[in-house]
Amino acid sequence: MADFDSLSYTPTYPGPNDDVLEAQARVCTGPHQTRPLGVNPSDFPQPAPILEIVLKSITGKLATSDAASAAQMGAFFAAMTLRAYFPEATQWSPAEAAAFRKYHSALTEQLPPEIRYLMNPEQGYVPANATEAVVVNALEKILRAKHLSYTETREMCEAILSDAVNPALKGAALIGQRMNRETYEEVRGYLDAFFGPEAVQPINVDGLTHFGQPYDGATRYFRPTLFVAAVRAALGEASLLHSVDAMPPKNGVTEETILKTLGANTHLSLPQTASLITDASVGFGYISQREYCRAAYDLRELRVHIKKRPPWAATEKAQQFFTARESNYMVLGYYHIGYEKPLLQLAWERGCDAAVAIKGEEGTSHYALRLGKPSTSDRMAVNYSQGFRCVSDVREDFAMDIDPGVYGFEYTRSPRPEVVSAEAFAKLGVAALSGEKGHIYDRILLNTAMVDYLLGICPEPAEALARTRTVMDNGRALEHLRAYVRESHRV
Numbered sequence: 001m002a003d004f005d006s007l008s009y010t011p012t013y014p015g016p017n018d019d020v021l022e023a024q025a026r027v028c029t030g031p032h033q034t035r036p037l038g039v040n041p042s043d044f045p046q047p048a049p050i051l052e053i054v055l056k057s058i059t060g061k062l063a064t065s066d067a068a069s070a071a072q073m074g075a076f077f078a079a080m081t082l083r084a085y086f087p088e089a090t091q092w093s094p095a096e097a098a099a100f101r102k103y104h105s106a107l108t109e110q111l112p113p114e115i116r117y118l119m120n121p122e123q124g125y126v127p128a129n130a131t132e133a134v135v136v137n138a139l140e141k142i143l144r145a146k147h148l149s150y151t152e153t154r155e156m157c158e159a160i161l162s163d164a165v166n167p168a169l170k171g172a173a174l175i176g177q178r179m180n181r182e183t184y185e186e187v188r189g190y191l192d193a194f195f196g197p198e199a200v201q202p203i204n205v206d207g208l209t210h211f212g213q214p215y216d217g218a219t220r221y222f223r224p225t226l227f228v229a230a231v232r233a234a235l236g237e238a239s240l241l242h243s244v245d246a247m248p249p250k251n252g253v254t255e256e257t258i259l260k261t262l263g264a265n266t267h268l269s270l271p272q273t274a275s276l277i278t279d280a281s282v283g284f285g286y287i288s289q290r291e292y293c294r295a296a297y298d299l300r301e302l303r304v305h306i307k308k309r310p311p312w313a314a315t316e317k318a319q320q321f322f323t324a325r326e327s328n329y330m331v332l333g334y335y336h337i338g339y340e341k342p343l344l345q346l347a348w349e350r351g352c353d354a355a356v357a358i359k360g361e362e363g364t365s366h367y368a369l370r371l372g373k374p375s376t377s378d379r380m381a382v383n384y385s386q387g388f389r390c391v392s393d394v395r396e397d398f399a400m401d402i403d404p405g406v407y408g409f410e411y412t413r414s415p416r417p418e419v420v421s422a423e424a425f426a427k428l429g430v431a432a433l434s435g436e437k438g439h440i441y442d443r444i445l446l447n448t449a450m451v452d453y454l455l456g457i458c459p460e461p462a463e464a465l466a467r468t469r470t471v472m473d474n475g476r477a478l479e480h481l482r483a484y485v486r487e488s489h490r491v
Contacts, residue, residue: 003124008101011334014065014067014069015057015064015065015066015067015068015069015072015305016068016069016071016072016304016305017053017057017062017066017067017068017069018071019045019049019050019053020050020053020054020068020072020073020076020224020307021072021307022044023037023045023047023050023076024072024076024079024306024307024308025307025308026174027076027079027080027083028075028076028079028175028178028179028180028306028307028308029179029280029308030181031085031086031087031090031179031180032087032089032090032140033090034079034083034086034090034179035090035476036091036092036093036095036096037050037093037095037096038093038094038095038096038099038277039093039095044098046095047093047095047096047098047099047100047385048095048098048099048102048103050076050099051099051100051102051103051107052103053068054068054073054076054111054371055103055106055107055110057073058111058112058420059110060109060451063452068420069167069305069307070115070166070167070168070171071167071170071171071302071306072171072305072306072307073111073115073118073168073171074114074118074166074167074168074170074171074172074175074306075171075172075174075175075305075306075307075308076114076168077118077119077172077177078118078139078142078143078171078173078175078176079175079176080092080100080119081118081119081120081121081143082142082143082145082176082179082180083175083365085144085145085245088477097306107119107360112168113125114166114168114169115168115344117136118139118143118168118169118172119183120142121140121143122138126260128164128166129164131159131162131164131165131374132159132164132165132166132169134155134156134159135156135159135160135165135169135170135173136169137152138152138153138155138156138173139169139173139176139350142173142176142177142180143172143173143176143294145170145180146180147183147186147284148177148181148185148186148189149185149189150186150188150189151189151202152187152189153177153185153186153188153189153190153193154188154189154192154193154196154210156188156189157189157190157193157194157312158174158193160173160174160299161193161194161293161295161296162295167302167305169191170302171302171305171306172421174302174306174310174311175306175308177311178308178309178310180309182311184342184345186311187311187315187342187346187481188346188349190311190312190315191315191316191318191319191346193312194292194293194296194312194316194319195292195293195316195319195320195321197320197350199321200320200321200322200323200325200350201270201274201321201322201323202322202324202325203274203277203278203322203323203324204278204325205238205277205278205324205325206324206325206326206327206331207237207238207324207326207327207328207457208238208239208240208277208322208323208324208327208328208329209232209237209238209239209240209328209329209330209331209451209455210239210240210242210319210320210321210328210329210331211225211228211229211239211240211241211242211256211330211331211365212242212316212317212318212319212330212331212332212333212343212365213225213241213243213254213317213364213365213366214317214318214333214335214362214363214364215243215244215254215289215313215317215334216246216247216248216250216251216252216313216365217243217246217247217250217251217252217253217254217257218250218252218253218254218362218420218425219252219253219362219420220248220361220362220416220420221361221366221368221414221416221417222416222417222425222428222429222439222440222443223252223254223255223258223364223366223425224366224429224440224443224444224447225241225255225364225365225366226255226258226259226286226429226481227429227433227444227481228444228447228448228451229284229433230239230284230477230478230480230481230484231433231434231444231448231468231471231472231477232283232284232448232451232452233256233282233283233284233477233480234283234471234477234479234480235448235452235467235468235471235475236283237283237452237457238277238282238283238284238324239277239283239285240273240277240284240285240286240287240321240322241284241285241286241287242286242287242288242289242292242319242321243255243256243288243289244256244284244288244289244290244297244300245257245260245266245288246300247300247301247303248300248301249303249304252362252420253420253421253422253425254422255286256286256288257422258422258425258426258429259286259484259485259488260422261422261423261425261426262430262481262485263485264286264309264484264485264488264489265390265488265489266286266288266488267288267290267291268285268286268287268288268291268488268491269291270287270291270292270321270322272488272491273285273286273287273321274322276484276487276488276491277322277446279483279487281479281480281483281487282480282484282487283303283480283482284480284484285422287321288340289316291328292319292321296312296316300351300418313337314334314336314343316331317330317332317333317334317343318343318346318347318350320350323351327354328350328351328352328353329352329354329355329457330347330350330351330352330354330355330356331355331358331451331455332344332355332356332357332358332362332365333357333358333359333360333363333365333366334357334358334359335359335362335363336363337359339357339381340359340386344357344386344387344388347388347444348388348395352390353389353390353456354387354388354389354390354454354455354456355387355388355455356385356386356451356454356455357385357386357387358383358384358388358402359380359381359382359383359384359385360382360383361382361385361414365447365451366443366447367383367402367443367446367447367450367485368382368383368406368414369403369404369409369411369414369415369439369442369443369446370404370405370409370411370412370413370414371383371401371403371404371405374401374403375401379380381401383401383403383404384399384400384401385399385400385401385402385450385454386398386400387399387454387455389455389456398454400421402446402450404442404446407446407449407461407465409442409446411439415439417440428440429444429481430478431473432472433475433477433478433481434475435472435473435475444472445465445468445469445472448464448468449461449464449465449468450464452464452468
């Protein structure tokens with residue numbers, strides 16, 4: 001095995017191909033969610049044309065813009081291999097089996113060795129370097145529906161973050177673990193590969209709340225996190241936000257794009273962010289993934305090619321960067337049921353005094369202004385909130401729906417803004433912090449108050465709502481937002 005860790009890969013097949021992406025959407029998913037290709041003759045896409053696209057991409061018979069990329073092929077063939085371990089209903093369809101028989105010779109002769117390995121792991125593969133060997137060793141388990149240890153996962157993810165691993169192997173590993181449904185140890189490994197607990201630094205504030213939202217942003221509902229942080233700062237509660245400027249394929253509005261629209265410096269380091277949090281006139285901070293883990297940021301486009309969100313799309317919300325002197329909190333948004341428990345456990349193991357995971361709008365921690373149908377034993381409604389508080393060194397868990405109607409927010413539906421853009425959100429948020437009433441004001445008010453209540457910072461909802469209204473109406477929250485914009489250029 002050659003040991004050339006300086007070897008750098010670029011995607012051989014720029015793509016991605018839309019038809020192959022559609023096939024990935026169907027087969028690169030869980031044991032019970034996968035939809036075999038070609039079950040009915042009228043289904044799209046059919047497996048044989050997909051294999052034809054792959055072969056034409058390999059042989060250069062498609063324009064580079066139409067060709068399937070290496071990462072796409074890695075994800076697709078890993079998924080097809082893994083499905084041998086799935087329940088009968090989600091294993092290969094007769095049409096899939098027939099297509100692979102038809103093109104077996106061509107695939108064997110023309111596929112590059114890394115793709116042939118993903119299609120048939122028994123034949124083995126010689127890694128190009130020691131870093132790639134880490135991923136291949138992990139794939140030996142992943143492709144057989146086995147799980148990795150914490151150390152194996154962290155090392156694999158760190159290798160994927162490098163430029164020394166073939167994109168096909170990156171795509172295969174990420175999709176394979178997603179299809180296998182990550183264990184808690186694997187979730188921990190992904191989280192720590194980006195920013196490990198050993199890198200967390202103490203900060204000179206009494207309390208600090210980390211807010212973890214999906215990095216892909218908002219495309220339907222107003223995103224209030226930044227304005228919630230300004231309100232909490234006015235109340236003496238420090239917050240830390242983290243995200244990116246844009247995350248494909250959704251590319252929604254994020255905290256960073258709103259801050260940039262407001263004129264803030266969005267290229268701050270962790271020490272600079274800490275100085276804003278500890279500045280009493282500011283009281284909150286924002287850190288971009290571009291600054292805390294550039295390698296992860298640079299893999300954003302990989303998310304397009306593998307079609308499904310990689311495992312770290314869930315874990316990155318639980319990143320912790322600083323610890324406060326006395327109290328540490330975490331607020332987490334999620335969409336897919338099942339992730340709330342490991343996310344809360346991560347917060348607990350990181351030493352948080354309280355944390356809450358909220359099934360909010362668009363997978364955020366943001367409460368809708370109308371509850372809708374309450375949660376049941378087998379269905380979590382939007383606004384379902386569960387978490388823990390540490391009381392006398394004992395973990396006390398809680399779970400509940402937050403019904404805005406109970407607190408005086410009377411809406412027949414949860415309103416959407418007329419325009420979804422960073423510019424529109426910035427204007428709406430500033431207006432609300434200037435005292436302008438309406439659904440944006442109510443969103444910021446409800447989200448601030450309920451978070452502080454559930455974390456145990458404020459003992460009663462009525463008190464939390466009252467004090468939040470005060471700093472929104474008297475302009476103090478807006479002063480903290482403006483101070484952030486100003487001081488972000490001075491640190």
